[in-house]
Amino acid sequence: MFTLNFQNISTSQIVNELKSKGYFVFEQALTEEYVEELLLDVDFNQIIVNNNDVGVVVAYNQKFLTHCLVSSKKAYDLITCKKVLDICNEYFSDSYKLTNHRIYQTSKISHMPWHTDNNRQAGKQLVSKHNMPGLLFLFYLSDVTKNPFQYLKDSHKWSHKYSHEIYLSDRFIDNNYKQDILTFMMKKGSLILCDIHGVHRAEPFQDNRYTRTTLLFQVDQVGNDNAGHGEKNIVNTEYIDNPTQEVMDYLGFGFKREYPAFPCTSVATMTPEDILKIQKQLLPLTLQALAKSLATFLLPGEVKINAKRLLWHLKSSRSMISKLFKK
Ligand SMILES: O=C(O)CCC(=O)C(=O)O
Ligand SMILES: [Fe+2]
Numbered sequence: 001m002f003t004l005n006f007q008n009i010s011t012s013q014i015v016n017e018l019k020s021k022g023y024f025v026f027e028q029a030l031t032e033e034y035v036e037e038l039l040l041d042v043d044f045n046q047i048i049v050n051n052n053d054v055g056v057v058v059a060y061n062q063k064f065l066t067h068c069l070v071s072s073k074k075a076y077d078l079i080t081c082k083k084v085l086d087i088c089n090e091y092f093s094d095s096y097k098l099t100n101h102r103i104y105q106t107s108k109i110s111h112m113p114w115h116t117d118n119n120r121q122a123g124k125q126l127v128s129k130h131n132m133p134g135l136l137f138l139f140y141l142s143d144v145t146k147n148p149f150q151y152l153k154d155s156h157k158w159s160h161k162y163s164h165e166i167y168l169s170d171r172f173i174d175n176n177y178k179q180d181i182l183t184f185m186m187k188k189g190s191l192i193l194c195d196i197h198g199v200h201r202a203e204p205f206q207d208n209r210y211t212r213t214t215l216l217f218q219v220d221q222v223g224n225d226n227a228g229h230g231e232k233n234i235v236n237t238e239y240i241d242n243p244t245q246e247v248m249d250y251l252g253f254g255f256k257r258e259y260p261a262f263p264c265t266s267v268a269t270m271t272p273e274d275i276l277k278i279q280k281q282l283l284p285l286t287l288q289a290l291a292k293s294l295a296t297f298l299l300p301g302e303v304k305i306n307a308k309r310l311l312w313h314l315k316s317s318r319s320m321i322s323k324l325f326k327k
Contacts, residue, residue, distance in 0.1 A: 001034050001078060003189070011083070014193065015090040018135070022156035023182075023194035030189035034074065035141050039213070041072035044105050047270075047278055054234065058270045059263040061109050066102045066261045068215070069235045069251075075103060076239040079217050080247050084137065087193070088250070092133060094223040097252045099134070099230040100262060101217035103141070108211075110147055111204040113167035116159050117196040117218060120229065121259045129163040132229075134196035134220035141213040143188050147205040151192075153180040155199035168199060196220070219250075228258035 006029040017024040044063045048055035054067035068075040078084070079101055088096050117136055119126045138149060152173070162168060173181070183203060184192055194200060196218060222229050233251050240247070267275065296304070 001030065001081065002083065003028055003031050006030075006191070011086045011090055014087055018087075018091060018193060018195065022154065022198045023151050023192065025184055025186070025193070026191045027186050028189045029191035030078075030139060032189060034078075035189050038072060038074035038078070038215070039141060041074060042068070042103055047274065049278060049282070057263075057265040058274050059265050060269060060271060062104050062106050062263075064102050064104045064263060064265075066231075066263075067234045068101060068103045069233060069239070071236070072103070073236075073239050075101075075215060076236070078139070078215070080242065080250065084219075085246060085250065088135065088219055091135060092219075092221040094221050095249060096219050096221045097230060097255060098233055098250055099218045099220045099222075100259070101215075101231075101233070102262065103213070103215045105211055105213045106147055106202070108208050109206045110202060112201045114152070114170070114173050114199050114201045115167050116155075116199055123258075124260050124264045126166055129160075130226075130229075131160075132220045132222060132226065134218060136192075136194050136196050136200075137217050137219070138192040138194075139215040140186055140188055140190045140192075141215055142211065144185055144190075144212055146207055146210050147202050147212045148183050148185045149192050150184070150201055150203050151182045151194055152177050152199040153182055155180070156195040156197040159197050159199050173199075222255075227256040230255075230257045231259045231261055232257040 006026055009026065014024050042056065042065050044056055044065075046056060047058055047063075054065075054070045056063050056065050058064075065071070069079065079098065116129065118129050118132065118134060120128045120130045155177070177199075184190070186192075202212075220226075220229065230252065235251060263269070270278070299307075
């Protein structure tokens with residue numbers, strides 16, 4: 001999973017940097033193979049419509065696989081790995097939980113405002129800033145030459161002054177903190193870890209041929225007083241091959257969650273291009289559905305059941321004959 005160079009960095013070094021600077025970055029923390037294999041678990045071209053599984057959704061120029069703990073063992077292994085838990089154990093002084101997680105792909109254009117991630121929600125609305133300590137883990141899954149993560153140096157120390165604001169304007173940051181902007185253009189597999197109280201964003205960009213892919217997750221020190229804080233973590237039980245108390249607590253077994261999965265999507269958050277693409281995929285399926293419903297309308301139920309029985313007998317006798325011939 002991790003490169004040798006990253007394995008050689010001690011947890012204390014990471015936590016010390018986080019405590020003093022508010023962030024820690026490491027170029028190529030994940031091996032290339034791990035990133036490639038993880039990406040095989042995500043098909044950003046398959047958008048879910050009436051599909052009885054979790055999958056990719058569209059929010060304007062971003063595609064999200066929010067529930068990656070269901071459909072990517074590699075994502076599960078990374079989000080619950082020992083190194084992540086060691087960092088959390090050393091960083092936090094009270095119980096902590098995975099608050100949200102997602103794999104996403106940003107294409108063509110993006111303008112994210114400067115913000116912090118210490119958000120409390122009521123439904124899907126951000127209603128206030130909280131004081132819980134928290135860490136944001138962000139792994140680049142593609143080489144990032146545009147739309148990089150940006151962090152304002154030392155902002156975790158002063159962001160509380162603006163806790164009445166949901167975002168900070170580009171103009172305000174340009175006028176007051178331009179010299180403090182740290183920009184992280186890094187290769188695929190790189191890790192950015194930061195204090196959720198730090199002011200950050202993905203730098204705005206516009207380029208029709210550019211796509212950035214990211215795995216992000218957030219861990220907050222919820223302690224015992226913040227029931228309801230966080231998105232629900234839907235996990236594929238097949239992946240839980242390490243059901244220690246530590247992992248169960250971190251994933252929030254038995255812990256109330258009130259926030260909806262991010263982002264909130266519907267057909268209205270799709271781009272016209274994606275709607276068109278979906279229509280093309282839907283056309284043959286629509287014809288199939290119409291043919292089926294016409295058959296249902298024309299044929300009595302009894303006839304259909306008998307046709308299915310006949311087909312089943314034909315298939316099973318065909319497979320018996322082929323078995324006999326093989327012998
Ligand atoms: O994608 C990024 O670089 C930052 C994402 C972020 O800050 C967020 O989703 O809250
Ligand atoms: Fe953020």
